[in-house]
Amino acid sequence: MANFEEYKNIWVYTEQRGGRLMPVALELLGEGYRLSRERGEGAKVCAVLVGSEIGYLAEELYAYGADMVYQMDHPLLKNYTTDGYTKVMTDAIKAYKPEIVLFGATHIGRDLAPRIAARLDTGLTADCTRLDINTGNYMKYLTDYTTASSSGLEANDGNKGLKQTRPAFGGNLMATIVTPNTRPQMATVRPGVMEKRERETGASGQLVKVKVELCQSDIQVEVLDVVKEAKELVSLTDADIICSGGRGLGNAEGFELIRRFADKVGGVVGASRAAVDSGWIDQSHQVGQTGTTVKPKIYFACGISGAIQHLAGMQTSDIIVAINKDPEAPMMQLADYAICGDLKKVIPELIQQWDEEEQQ
Amino acid sequence: MKIAVCVKQVPDTNEIRINPETGTLIRDGVPSILNNDDANALEQALQVKDAQPDTEVIVVTMGPPQAKEMLQECLAMGADDAILLSDRALGGSDTWATSNALAAGLKKAGPFDLIFAGRQAIDGDTAQVGPQIAEKMGLAQVTYVKAFELDGAFATVKRALEDGYETLRVKLPCVLTAIKELNTPRYMSVPGILKAAKADIKVWSADDIGVDKTTVGLKASPTNVFRSFTPRPKGKGVSVEGDTPKEQAANLLADLRAKHII
Known part of the structure; x- marks a missing residue:
């Protein structure tokens, strides 16, 4: 079992494509901010920015609530690759030991997060629609919005584990998943569910430029092209x-x-x-x-x-x-x-x- | 060429209903089916076999003994061989533990040039087992594959994104997860059904695949179900009155306006 004391802070993988942040990245920062305050003990919400020459996005991440930004910048990270992104994320998680790592449940988040979780031998919960740390808040959710009983739970039990709630069985059954014995606790979160914070212009935070060790031979898949299809605009x-x-x-x-x-x-x-x-x-x-x-x-x-x-x-x-x-x-x-x-x-x-x- | 296809037997979630009294799933009479995306994965493997007849296609699943029915369906579609990993020691596995078991089974049955899987199963919808098998086997992965072309020792594939796609070139062996845009799965053939009825489906236990038992099953799984429940149903709505569609439309719009909804 990991020494839990060493694991601190909430990381949000702030996905960018072609130098633009995905909307879910800002939603997750909002949720990460809320959870970090619920976690207490000085926990911070940290944006994790991976790409090539993407440092200019940090300002936007502070504006939407990030206390810190971990930047992993390397020419080989220009396009998303499972191998490249998994390696740098896994190395950084091992070095900095976040307690929680959140990803948007996008096509990229759902490719990357399981690979990282498997390499770290930790748990991953897919497509969450609600996250709680405080047991009292979770009990209130059960009482107000579900048919479940909160009996057997104690509001002030001091359990700071992440309660990850997701739809199962194609939908109407909900399950709350916990990761009791390993760290970090990892989850992907559905886009469009969490709320981003009001933009705070001029907000600042701490930037950590993570040393990236990556070479061409680490990446087994070659990206030939990335095509945006002129789909009907569906929002x-x-x-x-x-x-x-x-x-x-x-x-x-x-x-x-x-x-x-x-x-x-x-x-x-x-x-x-x-x-x-x-x-x-x-x-x-x-x-x-x-x-x-x-x-x-x-x-x-x-x-x-x-x-x-x-x-x-x-x-x-x-x-x-x-x-x-x-x-x-x-x-x-x-x-x-x-x-x-x-x-x-x-x-x-x-x-x-x-x-x-x-x-x- | 030797190809593995990872498949799962799932309840047809389109048929599942909720008991409004108890708020629980009604699974009685709900048919078990070959997971949708997995049928696309199998079809792609069979298309390779159509083009290169010396290809061997082996379907692999983990599940209870009744999963044999689904494996027979896969054989009837044209798979050459089927393997069921079935053992109490594997029960209750989350995606991490499932991947450990499947990776061990695939290593025993392999080596494979290609491993296909469906993107996700319709009961859990996690999309995690494909990538986690790839990690545990140390192979490259491409998920959300919507087009596939074999090119010697490489595959050129299109990976669907929300707003387009990527074209990727990947060296074999690798793990690819299929989505429904990839192809249209074929039906079972009559000779296939006859062959499948007589087929000997291999059933392998945890000991058979030599998996470390501290990495499979409920106890080894890093994630646990803490609670499961149904959302509270909304209060009963109103049935819009009206003898004709015109009256119904008028009554609805009047009410929405009165409540300042529109």
Whole structure:
């Protein structure tokens, strides 16, 4: 068992691509800041910046809450590679011994974090949606938001281990995972879930330039090119209104109606996995456990029965409106407003009357 | 060429429902299936075999004895051989411990030129076992593979990103994890089903694979489940009244406006 006393501070892997920070990096700094204060005993939130000539990003990291920035800068780190990034991160974790290391659950975070955890022989929890240190706060969460009992837990038990809560079984079962015997405690966190802090212009912190030891032969994979695809702009995580379609649309043309609806209400088009798997719409629109987690002001679920993996990705929406022929569908049970009917008739009415309302 | 494909038998999470009374999963009658991404991994291996018929494709899984059914499905699709790692000592393994067991099984069954796996399983959704096998075997990895081309001793692959992709060149042997964009898995063939029915699926214990028992199973796992529960269901919503779609739409919009939601 590791000597836990040696492990201090909360590290946030602040992912950058092409010299730009990913939004989840700032969200994680916000969460890391909160957790470091909850941890107490002088724990700091530290941004870990890996790349080539990316020092200019440090200022932004301080502005969003970082007490410290660990910078690993090397020409061979220009593009992300599993081998290069795993080596420098693992070396740094061994040298500085953070108590907790958080990553965004992006395609890169989910490639990098498991490799590092395996090399360090420590635990990693995937796709967390909530993190707690203080047992009392965790108990309050259980009481306020779940069906679980907090019996057997003691609010002031002094347990400072990270309680990592994540959806399991495709969604509606939640599990809290702990890493009792190894350090650091590692987690990936879903983008769009944690809140970034208000930007504090001119904030400063301590910069540590980490000595990077890396050579070409350490990297087994050659990056030939990195291509940005001009995808339809889908910003589900930021949308106030999402109009989502599922199997009940019947075919790809059904999404034309959803698009018209979304255009009318100023929303973004979402989709269930069933619709994506049927090839009716691109995967970038997918809401749910394997897609994007969303929390809009209004979520219109049109012809979506509500498989739990979909519900897991949208059930914290402020208002859910379900339109479905089947009143017993899980989505109709979950919805704040359930319209039992033919979406091909109801949606055109909503489109038309939305305008009428505006004219009044 | 010798290719391993790591597969997992999973409950079809699309079929799982929650018991609203108890807040627990209803698993009765839920079919067990070959994990979706793993079918894409197997298909890619079979495509290599189609092009190079002297290729041997071996599917490997860890699980309870009933996972044999899924392995038979893999054989019926065209895999040559199947190995089940099954032992009480392996039960309750988290991703780290699972990777130790699978890496040991793959070492015994290998050496392999290529190891394919699905990106993630739909029950746990962690996407950790593929990379962790690669680490434990000291091999290069590429995850989220959406295109694959063999090029002598190298593979050229496309790795999907949220906003595009990377093209990567990697020397064999390596571990690649597949996503559904990679291909369309084939169906089982009739000769395949007949062959699979008679196939002798190897079942290996922890002792058979020679894995250090302090690195597998529940007790060895660095992560533990502390609590599991269901989120509190939202209060029951309202059913929007109306005899026609027009009335329903009008009533909904009136209520949303009255509450200043729109």
